[in-house]
Amino acid sequence: DGGITQSPKYLFRKEGQNVTLSCEQNLNHDAMYWYRQDPGQGLRLIYYSQIVNDFQKGDIAEGYSVSREKKESFPLTVTSAQKNPTAFYLCASSIEGADTEAFFGQGTRLTVV
Amino acid sequence: GESVGLHLPTLSVQEGDNSIINCAYSNSASDYFIWYKQESGKGPQFIIDIRSNMDKRQGQRVTVLLNKTVKHLSLQIAATQPGDSAVYFCAENAGGTSYGKLTFGQGTILTVHP
Numbered sequence: 001d002g003g004i005t006q007s008p009k010y011l012f013r014k015e016g017q018n019v020t021l022s023c024e025q026n027l028n029h030d031a032m033y034w035y036r037q038d039p040g041q042g043l044r045l046i047y048y049s050q051i052v053n054d055f056q057k058g059d060i061a062e063g064y065s066v067s068r069e070k071k072e073s074f075p076l077t078v079t080s081a082q083k084n085p086t087a088f089y090l091c092a093s094s095i096e097g098a099d100t101e102a103f104f105g106q107g108t109r110l111t112v113v
Numbered sequence: 114g115e116s117v118g119l120h121l122p123t124l125s126v127q128e129g130d131n132s133i134i135n136c137a138y139s140n141s142a143s144d145y146f147i148w149y150k151q152e153s154g155k156g157p158q159f160i161i162d163i164r165s166n167m168d169k170r171q172g173q174r175v176t177v178l179l180n181k182t183v184k185h186l187s188l189q190i191a192a193t194q195p196g197d198s199a200v201y202f203c204a205e206n207a208g209g210t211s212y213g214k215l216t217f218g219q220g221t222i223l224t225v226h227p
Binding site: 004006031032033035040041042043044045048050058090092093094095096097098099100101102103104105106107109 | 215
């Protein structure tokens with residue numbers, strides 16, 4: 001099936017540790033995105049990538065890092081510099097340059113313990 | 114409609130009623146708008162989109178209306194069903210080529226009673 005796969009679904013991290021969230025897509029989309037969602041709020045853009053080996057900061061990039069070495073993959077690292085990392089993280093992809101919808105994965109819920 | 118704050122707007126309807134969810138967007142330069150449905154613990158699911166050169170678009174049981182003069186977007190769901198219960202988000206793209214680069218509203222909780 002075509003789609004976006006995020007793993008793991010639940011993730012627990014100790015304070016001070018970095019953690020990497022996985023996002024893989026087989027839709028052949030050029031553009032990929034990471035969003036953060038806090039309870040009772042909408043999604044906020046962390047980073048996005050329009051093409052392999054390139055990415056741009058979104059609205060809340062501080063404390064996060066990404067890489068885009070392959071078209072299919074866009075992992076997000078939540079670093080120890082992120083002051084409030086507990087949230088629901090959503091990855092999405094879209095056709096670059098086409099005004100069509102972005103497709104979302106099922107999310108990773110990160111909890112700092 | 115959607116508003117700033119920690120308490121999401123809510124809409125409760127009876128099964129079979131029509132539902133209208135409203136959204137005020139912020140950027141007059143936005144040229145693409147989209148509605149997503151999100152069920153608890155899941156990722157957003159596409160419902161319908163509309164470009165800024167349109168004022169109405171219809172899908173299956175859903176209609177989106179765009180009023181650029183007052184920067185207002187609405188989603189109409191006909192014959193609402195219990196399976197429509199979810200949080201609904203409007204989102205806008207302020208230009209550029211990455212249409213997944215979106216600014217989301219806070220969301221509206223729709224509850225459909227059988």
